[in-house]
Amino acid sequence: MGAAVGAIVIGASAGALDALSVILPALPEGFSLPVIVVVHIPPDKRSVLAELFQAKCRVPVREAEDKEPIVGGTVYFAPPDYHLLVEADKHLSLSSDEPVLFSRPSIDVLFESAADAYGPALIAIVLTGANHDGAKGMRAVVDAGGSGIVQSPEGAFATAMPEAAIAMCPTASVLSLSAIAAYLQEV
Amino acid sequence: MTDTTASEKTEDIEIRLLLDALYTRYHYDFRNYAMASIKRRLKQGREQLGFPTFSAMQESLLHDPAMLAHLLRYLTVHVSEMFRDPSYFKAIREKVVPHLRTYPSLKVWIAGCSRGEELYSLVILFREEGLEDRTLFYATDISQDALQEAEAGIFTMDRIPLFTENHRKSGGKSSLSDYYQAAYGRVSFDKSLRRNVVFSDHSLVTDAVFGEMNLISCRNVLIYFDRDLQDRALGLFKDSLARKGFLGLGAKESLRFSNEGAAFTDFVRDEKIYQRRGD
Structure with a gap:
């Protein structure tokens, strides 16, 4: 990879809480990159993800707001029932467009827009999940010169999502959760 | 890798030119929309309409007015539900309606009404609260197709359980089924709901002020705009x-990042309901 990394995007579905609990709390204080996360959550719930992880993490964690400038060292969660996108000038925007693969927020929508905005300076991570969201998005990230990392299906709570991502992006690194956590500390 | 980056840049140029053409030729102005989502929709349109490039799409748009409707369908139609976010409508009912009751006549503007879900929700709420007869509703959108659909008031049956549940959670005082008739997998909302509604073509981007409203409801429209817009x-x-x-x-959506924030006070903060200052 070598090129300077500008942002990290993460997508997770079934089993997301446990998986993210390995990765996000391991981010060191003073971590310099923005981390933008889509987790599939039911639309009618007020999301508690940001609060939950803020209590566990050493970096600021928040729910993304529309037209918010992306700040390094911050973890952003997509709000329930909205897509989260990255604009070319590096701010976040939300949309109420139709669900993609039955999901809103959609991992593909985040990844594809982030690939456009960051090009080669992006790391995309697909974690556990029981659908195919994220595979197409990771493909867009890799095609734009960015890096793909997939949670190893053997250790995943649900294997469909990592398997789909690997099938679509054979060049992606396949790592265990603890290896992903260790890798991010070195970025 | 260099090639990919170069071709993506070309695509951005093409999109800018396409939106310029759309504005110059037809006066639909999407130039200051939030681009990430516009780009996604345009790509979908390009694929489904079978154009190899956005430039080809632009040529067709400039020379064939029939393309306009096709393109607008991708750019404008936003999905909503009746009583989406029931707590918003509950707050309108419990906090805003008591103020509105003190006026002898009312004007309500549903800006960016799309297919009418928000409009019908508010008309039903106003009827339940006994305010409908003194209220004039203005439902506006830039899309003629959407306005026609809103005016028709027809929705597919599969959406009704969600609408009904939302209506109940919003503190609905009647049964949603009082307002529609079902046939052939679709429901048609009662035309009496439209007796005080004016449907009108209006753009928040290029058109002017709409006078003396008591309530403006504009939900999930501003997220499609950039900050200037x-x-x-x-x-x-x-x-x-x-x-x-x-x-x-x-x-x-909030006024937090806007220059216009100072003109408003928070009225129900959690529900993003604001009140214009009295000056």
């Missing part, structure tokens, strides 16, 4: 509201 629209809302009039935005 959000400011323009919010300025338009400020100038269109009566003193102490109310503005309701979507759950994830």
